Amino acid sequence: MVALGGTISVPGGARGARLSGAEITAAVPGLAELGVALDVRDVHAVPSGSLTFGQVLDVVELASRAVADGADGVVVTQGTDTLEETAFLADLVWPHEAPFVLTGAMRQPAMAGADGPANVLAAVRVATAPEARGAGALVVLNDEVHAARWVRKTHSTNPATFGSPSAGPLGHVVEGRVRMLLAAPQHEPLKAGPDRERLEATRVALHVVTLDDDGAQLQGLETTHRGLVVAGFGVGHVPGALAPRLGALAEHMPVVLTSRTGSGSVLRHTYHAPGSETDLRRRGLIDGGFLDPFKARVLLRLLLASGAGRDAIAEAFAVRG
Known part of the structure; x- marks a missing residue:
């Protein structure tokens, strides 16, 4: 104990x-x-x-x-x-x-x-x-x-x-x-001991999307952080004006899309308007699945600190999300 x-x-x-x-x-x-x-x-x-x-x-x-x-x-x-x-x-x-x-x-x-x-x-x-x-x-x-x-x-x-x-x-x-009564999800454990200095230096931001959000808080994030988790509306939506900013960030770092609701999954291809889950995935955001924003940030930081690239990160979220 x-x-x-x-x-x-x-x-x-x-x-x-x-x-x-x-x-x-x-x-x-x-x-x-x-x-x-x-x-x-x-x-x-x-x-x-x-x-x-x-x-x-x-x-x-x-x-x-x-x-x-x-x-x-x-x-x-x-x-x-x-x-x-x-x-x-x-x-x-x-x-x-x-x-x-x-x-x-x-x-x-x-x-x-x-x-x-x-x-x-x-x-x-x-x-x-x-x-x-x-x-x-x-x-x-x-x-x-x-x-x-x-x-x-x-x-x-x-x-x-x-x-x-x-x-x-x-x-x-x-x-x-x-x-x-139920079985826990079973996955291969990740590498347990990423270099602690690298872990300390790996900064992952969490942005909770709000009404009329223009993304001003995200300005310059690519120079200070290595990853971003987005807690979007409902099934994974953001204001249309915010979508291009998230897409631009996704060109520099892994950006994971989750829901701010507290339960349920983000969707993949049901809605198609600007700022929808389909639009955001087309812009390079990674589907967070059922993972809530806080757990998605834990997973993303551990993956980045272990040296995982974008493809490996997307695969890990596909398996664990």
Whole structure:
């Protein structure tokens, strides 16, 4: 178990105080009765909004060594703000059958109805469950098991915030039993360790399209960034006036088209007006499929940092989108 910080570790009271992983697990009723030997590590005790790609990949490497040394599974506790992104990043590079389970909490330990203990207990159950092997990175909260590929944080405060709008949960924890009802998407893991300096230098922008958007914010982007993810309207549309600017950027860098709606896929060839998905694909934009903008940015940055060219990037999105 790797503890990264976040709400699950904030005891309340003293500013800056954090619970250690051992303190978090000590407060979980029923955990000792599971008979699971936990090796608890404290790493990067920061709010999840301050985590970096490099730090997440460090955790994946630590977890990979633990599995190679005989661990049956891995649990990572962190803040929920970036959980959907860190989980997907881990899922892209996780090479083992052993479950890689991420969890957290929406309520601090001292609050009424704190959800951290129940989430940790469920996460440990999933990490040691034979039914969860081979499922890659999983997010477990509120007794639901979600694939990193689909999961989203959908509410700012509700403990039931995590859902998978396009697919639903893969499974549930019921009376202490892990019930997997659906299979997680299976893909070959990407290269786990791009050069960290190259990764740090690989900047990928995310542009959310809005009403009457003229693309002024994108001016000069080709000189500062190596890639762009566009969160378009609905099925992948933008204002007609913005389309030429995106096409010009696509001549210099990979530009991936996604939907800002939060679920569903962008289309490929249903609409044909200027700024439609057909028009944007003709201008060189890459189809992001079902990937939401945040996950598309994670995938694009990792691919670019690993040296992938445009064709390889388009193929990766065709497979994973």
